[in-house]
Structure formats: C-alpha cells, structure tokens
Amino acid sequence: MSEPHLPWLQPGDAFPDAAWGPDAPAPGLVAAGGALDVESLQRAYTHGIFPWFNDDQPILWWSPAPRTVLRTAEFRLHRSLQQHLRKFVANPDCAVRIDTAFEAVIRRCAQTARKGQPGTWIVPAMVEAYAELHRAGLAHSVEVWIDGTLVAGLYCVALGRAVFGESMFTNQTNGSKVALAALVALCRAQEVVLVDCQQQTGHMASLGAAPISRVEFLRHLRTATLQPPLQWEFSALYWQHILPSARHD
Numbered sequence: 001m002s003e004p005h006l007p008w009l010q011p012g013d014a015f016p017d018a019a020w021g022p023d024a025p026a027p028g029l030v031a032a033g034g035a036l037d038v039e040s041l042q043r044a045y046t047h048g049i050f051p052w053f054n055d056d057q058p059i060l061w062w063s064p065a066p067r068t069v070l071r072t073a074e075f076r077l078h079r080s081l082q083q084h085l086r087k088f089v090a091n092p093d094c095a096v097r098i099d100t101a102f103e104a105v106i107r108r109c110a111q112t113a114r115k116g117q118p119g120t121w122i123v124p125a126m127v128e129a130y131a132e133l134h135r136a137g138l139a140h141s142v143e144v145w146i147d148g149t150l151v152a153g154l155y156c157v158a159l160g161r162a163v164f165g166e167s168m169f170t171n172q173t174n175g176s177k178v179a180l181a182a183l184v185a186l187c188r189a190q191e192v193v194l195v196d197c198q199q200q201t202g203h204m205a206s207l208g209a210a211p212i213s214r215v216e217f218l219r220h221l222r223t224a225t226l227q228p229p230l231q232w233e234f235s236a237l238y239w240q241h242i243l244p245s246a247r248h249d
Contacts, residue, residue, distance in 0.1 A: 009034035009061075018048050018063035018214065028064035035059070036129035038136045045157055045164055046225050048218050050198065055123045066211035068200040070165070072192060075184045076208040077242055084174045085181055089239050096182040096234045097143045102134045103127070105141040105153040109167035122167060130166070133157065139166075140232050142179045142186075146172070154179045156195070158232070162224035163187060164196040180207065181242055182234060188241040190230050194220065 006025050007016045011034055018030055030049060034040055036059060044050060044061060053060040077085075088094045110122035133139040138159065144152040152175025154168040165183075168176040187195060196217070197209045 007031040011035035011037070011040070015044060015047055015049055015061065018218065028062045029060060030063050031061040032058045034061070036125060038133055038138070041129065041133055041157075042138060042159065045159055045162070046221065048214065048221055050164065051126065051129075052121050053123070054121060059125075062198075063214065064199055065214035067214055067217040068197040068204065068209050068211050069194045069217065070184070070197055070204065070207065070209040071194045072184050072187045074208040074210075075181070075242065076206065077181065078206075081174060081177050081181070082243065085178065085239070085243055088178055089236070089243065091146075093147050095145045096178070097145055098186075098232050098234045099134070099140050101143055101150055101153070102139070102141040102155065103131050104150060105143060105169070106130055106155050106167075108150075108153070108169040109155065112167075112169045130155065130157075137229075142183045142234070144170075144172075144175050144178050144182075152176050152179050154183065156183065158230055159225045160229055161190075161192050161227035162196070162221055163192055163194075163230075165198070177207070182238070185238040185241045186230070186232075186234060189235075189238045192224075192230065 006029065009015070009031050013034060016031055036051060041051070048067070049061050049063045051059050052062050106122065106127055110127060130139050134141075139155060139157050141153055141155045143150055151172045152168070152170035154176065155166050157164040157166065168179060170176040183195065197204050200209065200211060
C-alpha cells in the first residue's frame with residue numbers, strides 16, 4: 001500500500017476537499033504549503049480549513065473531524081463566573097473593548113504556554129498574517145481592560161455570521177472567560193448561533209463546547225459566511241443576553 005500523499009500547495013492554489021477521510025497523513029490534515037495572505041486565509045476559513053504549524057514546519061492546513069463548536073445558546077455560565085461577571089459589569093473601571101489592541105492580544109496569546117506543549121503555534125508568520133487579516137476587517141480582538149490595563153483577551157476570525165475562535169490569554173483569574181462571555185453576548189445579540197473552537201479541550205467543554213460532524217459544520221459555513229458581517233462594537237446592553245439583570249448605564 002502506498003503512503004498517503006499530502007497535497008502541496010503553491011501560493012494561490014485552491015484548497016483540496018477538507019474531507020480526505022481515513023487516508024489523510026494525520027487526522028484532519030488536508031494540505032501543506034501555500035501562503036498566509038489575506039485571500040488564502042479567507043478561502044481556507046470559508047471551507048472550514050485553518051493553518052496550524054510550528055516554526056520548523058511548512059504551513060500546514062487542517063480541518064478536524066469532528067469539529068468542536070460552542071453553540072452560543074448553550075454557553076455555560078457557571079455560578080462563580082456569573083458572580084464575577086456581575087462585579088465586572090458593575091465596576092466603572094472595568095471594560096470590554098473590541099479591536100483597540102489586536103496585535104497586543106495576539107502577541108500575548110503567542111506568549112501563553114499551552115499545557116503539554118513546549119512552545120506556541122502562534123509563530124511570527126502567523127502573528128503577521130492575522131494582523132494583516134485584522135487590517136482587512138476579517139480578524140478581531142475582544143479585550144478585557146481593568147484600570148486602563150489590558151488584562152485578558154481573545155482573537156477570532158469572522159466571515160459574515162461565521163465566527164472562528166483562535167486563542168485566548170489572561171493575566172487574571174477568569175479574565176479569558178470574561179472575554180469569551182463578551183464574545184458570546186455579542187454573538188447572541190447579532191444572532192450568531194455558533195463559534196468555531198476547532199478542537200476539543202477540557203476548558204472549552206466545561207463552558208459548553210461540543211463536537212459536531214464536519215458535514216454539519218461545513219453546511220453551517222455555506223450559509224453563515226454569506227450573511228452580512230457583524231458589527232464589531234461592544235455595547236453594555238449586550239450583557240443582558242447572558243446576564244438578564246445586568247446594569248447597562
């Protein structure tokens with residue numbers, strides 16, 4: 001039996017079918033090579049594919065099956081987090097901001113050690129590529145600020161009503177959960193039904209993330225990516241979508 005052949009892309013090439021099946025060289029791996037320019041990344045995400053590689057590897061493109069997503073209606077707001085959020089919302093020195101410090105957020109995510117991983121997959125080429133994607137209006141940061149200091153945040157890709165979570169960081173207990181709760185609130189307010197989490201982790205599972213089939217995920221993308229883009233601004237009114245009695249003055 002011959003070894004599986006991994007498609008090698010030249011810049012601008014079309015991506016192969018995300019559903020290789022059992023002959024893929026690694027589960028979810030669909031291609032290598034290509035480029036990280038805005039057009040390539042937009043085409044990749046539209047087809048449920050994303051880049052993930054280390055500094056000593058070529059660009060590797062992935063489409064896991066099953067796909068882990070967080071259905072915004074199923075976000076688990078545990079009692080302790082609910083109490084923390086209420087204090088956060090009531091404190092005038094605390095704020096959620098959108099897209100005011102994107103590069104700071106992604107660089108802080110790159111510096112965050114991941115359990116069981118000696119380094120980070122957010123290599124310099126990825127930082128540069130997603131910063132360019134942000135300048136194109138397709139990548140966004142959700143930031144948690146306290147006393148004028150950035151303490152936590154996440155960044156994501158958004159195409160129409162399709163939102164793809166990428167990475168989070170925090171310097172404070174529950175900081176990244178506040179950022180995620182804010183993203184969920186923003187998504188609920190604008191009728192986004194799910195956020196892509198790519199792969200399952202215990203942390204995201206505890207907050208409600210669960211796997212769905214690749215077929216179902218791609219079906220969602222075919223509809224969501226054609227919808228009008230979200231308004232990437234955070235209103236205090238959005239907290240009502242997860243905290244019904246939240247203060248919003």
